[in-house]
Amino acid sequence: MAKKIITISREFGSGGRSIGRAVAERLGYKFYDQEIIMHVAEESGLSKEIVEKYDEYATHKNSFLYSIAVNAGGDAYGGLSFANQVQIAQSNVIKALAEEGNCVIVGRGADYILRDREDCLHVFIRADIKSRAERVVKMYGETDKKIEDRLKDKDTKRKVFYRSFTMRDWGLCENYDISLDSAKIGMDKCVDIIVDIAKA
Amino acid sequence: MAKKIITISREFGSGGRSIGRAVAERLGYKFYDQEIIMHVAEESGLSKEIVEKYDEYATHKNSFLYSIAVNAGGDAYGGLSFANQVQIAQSNVIKALAEEGNCVIVGRGADYILRDREDCLHVFIRADIKSRAERVVKMYGETDKKIEDRLKDKDTKRKVFYRSFTMRDWGLCENYDISLDSAKIGMDKCVDIIVDIAKA
Numbered sequence: 205m206a207k208k209i210i211t212i213s214r215e216f217g218s219g220g221r222s223i224g225r226a227v228a229e230r231l232g233y234k235f236y237d238q239e240i241i242m243h244v245a246e247e248s249g250l251s252k253e254i255v256e257k258y259d260e261y262a263t264h265k266n267s268f269l270y271s272i273a274v275n276a277g278g279d280a281y282g283g284l285s286f287a288n289q290v291q292i293a294q295s296n297v298i299k300a301l302a303e304e305g306n307c308v309i310v311g312r313g314a315d316y317i318l319r320d321r322e323d324c325l326h327v328f329i330r331a332d333i334k335s336r337a338e339r340v341v342k343m344y345g346e347t348d349k350k351i352e353d354r355l356k357d358k359d360t361k362r363k364v365f366y367r368s369f370t371m372r373d374w375g376l377c378e379n380y381d382i383s384l385d386s387a388k389i390g391m392d393k394c395v396d397i398i399v400d401i402a403k404a
Numbered sequence: 405m406a407k408k409i410i411t412i413s414r415e416f417g418s419g420g421r422s423i424g425r426a427v428a429e430r431l432g433y434k435f436y437d438q439e440i441i442m443h444v445a446e447e448s449g450l451s452k453e454i455v456e457k458y459d460e461y462a463t464h465k466n467s468f469l470y471s472i473a474v475n476a477g478g479d480a481y482g483g484l485s486f487a488n489q490v491q492i493a494q495s496n497v498i499k500a501l502a503e504e505g506n507c508v509i510v511g512r513g514a515d516y517i518l519r520d521r522e523d524c525l526h527v528f529i530r531a532d533i534k535s536r537a538e539r540v541v542k543m544y545g546e547t548d549k550k551i552e553d554r555l556k557d558k559d560t561k562r563k564v565f566y567r568s569f570t571m572r573d574w575g576l577c578e579n580y581d582i583s584l585d586s587a588k589i590g591m592d593k594c595v596d597i598i599v600d601i602a603k604a
Contacts, residue, residue, distance in 0.1 A: 325588075328577050375577045377528050383583035388525075389601055397597055401589055 207325035207402040208305040211314040213366075215375075216358035217336030219386045219394075220329035221310050226395045228308040231402060236301055237310040240294065243301075248293035250286065258290040260311055260365050291369055315379055316370035325402055328375065328383040329394065335387035407525035407602040408505040411514040413566075415575075416558035417536030419586045419594075420529035421510050426595045428508040431602060436501055437510040440494065443501075448493035450486065458490040460511055460565050491569055515579055516570035525602055528575065528583040529594065535587030 210227060214220020221237055228235035245255045284292070291313075298317045301307055302324070309318075315326040331339075337351045347354065366374040377383055382401065384394045410427060414420020421437055428435035445455045484492070491513075498517045501507055505523070515526040531539075537551045547554065566574040577583055582601065584594045 328583075330577055377530055377575045377577055377580070377583040380577070380583065381585040381588045383528075383577040383580065385581040388581045390604070393601065393604060397600075400597075401593065404590070404593060 205323065206404070208307075208323040209302045209318060209321065210308045210325045210327060210398065210402055211318060212308060212310045212327050212329060213315050213380065214311065214329040215331065215336065216362065217340040217355055218329045218331040219339060219391050223329055223386065223391055223394050223398070224308045224310045226391075227398045227402070230395065230399045231308075232306070234301075234304075234307040235310075236307060240297060240301075240309070240312060243297040244290060244293045247297050248289050250289060250293070254286050255290050255293075258287045259294075260362060287368075313366060313369040316366075316372060319379075325382070325398070326380045327398055328377075328380040329386050330375070330383065331385055331387035405523065406604070408507075408523040409502045409518060409521065410508045410525045410527060410598065410602055411518060412508060412510045412527050412529060413515050413580065414511065414529040415531065415536065416562065417540040417555055418529045418531040419539060419591050423529055423586065423591055423594050423598070424508045424510045426591075427598045427602070430595065430599045431508075432506070434501075434504075434507040435510075436507060440497060440501075440509070440512060443497040444490060444493045447497050448489050450489060450493070454486050455490050455493075458487045459494075460562060487568075513566060513569040516566075516572060519579075525582070525598070526580045527598055528577075528580040529586050530575070530583065531585055531587035 210224070210231075210233070212220050212224040212227075214224075224237070225235050227233070241252060241255050241259055244250075244259070245252045248255070294312050295317050298309060298312065298314050301309060302314075302318050302321060305323070315324075315328075318324045319326075333352055333355055336355055340355065341351055363374040366372070372379060382398070384397065386394050389397075410424070410431075410433070412420050412424040412427075414424075424437070425435050427433070441452060441455050441459055444450075444459070445452045448455070494512050495517050498509060498512060498514050501509060502514075502518050502521060502524070509518075515524075515528075518524045519526075533552055533555055536555055540555065541551055549557075563574040566572070572579060582597070584597065586594050589597075
């Protein structure tokens with residue numbers, strides 16, 4: 205069965221977003237990354253700024269699932285923190301986008317949200333920290349903060365977000381149909397492999 | 405750079421061994437799986453039975469690295485448990501096989517032992533437990549023990565072996581260049597992808 209939805213989880217600086225965009229172009233699929241923020245703002249009624257603040261970097265103690273559990277049966281957004289409101293809206297938006305089909309969705313726990321759909325291909329893109337650091341400096345330039353420290357900080361935040369959102373650990377092979385090291389394999393080859401599997 | 409050595413780590417019943425054998429045939433590489441046991445017996449001087457007992461299923465408390473540390477400078481095998489003797493011999497054998505090049509090595513922490521070689525491709529093969537159970541029954545027939553319990557038991561033992569041998573956790577994307585779900589992607593396609601990357 206051809207895969208109508210491709211989720212791309214990625215380490216910061218691994219090129220996962222660029223790979224996702226190239227895959228979408230090759231397959232003629234829609235591509236969702238930052239676009240999701242606007243959808244989430246509309247869905248939740250929160251401002252774009254609030255959504256951006258909590259997008260993929262939630263650091264609150266209570267989990268998404270816990271919040272869902274304690275709020276079950278009531279107003280979906282009643283009494284929830286902004287972080288949880290953003291997560292619930294993200295989940296609703298991603299399910300709706302998947303329902304439309306033929307799309308690539310980057311990040312935001314989409315692999316978890318859509319885990320029970322048979323028509324999804326769940327991809328993880330990573331690379332060693334040195335290659336990621338080189339790529340980030342090339343793409344975004346230098347900053348005051350040491351680049352490898354920035355990457356480690358981003359990695360930690362993404363792990364915390366993923367854990368709080370899904371109750372699963374980040375970067376486990378078992379959560380993905382395919383995981384690729386973009387530095388070792390090459391970005392073009394990663395695109396080829398994903399497109400090939402999606403079409404099969 | 406073409407990859408001269410391919411290590412295949414795999415969940416029990418995922419077809420990783422069959423995929424590894426097919427990759428070796430396609431590339432004209434040597435294939436090492438059970439064959440390693442004889443090499444390890446020769447290297448260590450232990451019997452084939454002892455090596456088989458501790459092959460990939462060590463459950464001892466002390467880690468391999470700890471044993472190396474406390475025995476540094478002395479006789480490599482002096483005072484070590486059978487499990488540790490097997491692990492040291494396995495490490496030596498796998499390094500020697502890699503030195504000869506053009507080979508596929510299945511299991512036994514080869515991804516860890518050869519982690520610093522640039523000419524390696526490190527592969528992880530996995531699948532959901534239902535698909536693995538179906539495959540194991542088809543390949544080996546029924547046993548008294550419930551098949552899914554057998555798989556969980558094997559999974560646990562492999563995790564413990566890997567942890568004790570490498571001090572790393574089993575099944576993390578970061579330890580592999582590529583991870584593939586053989587049930588979702590299909591075994592033939594897994595072979596194609598690995599061969600293609602190895603040749604690149």
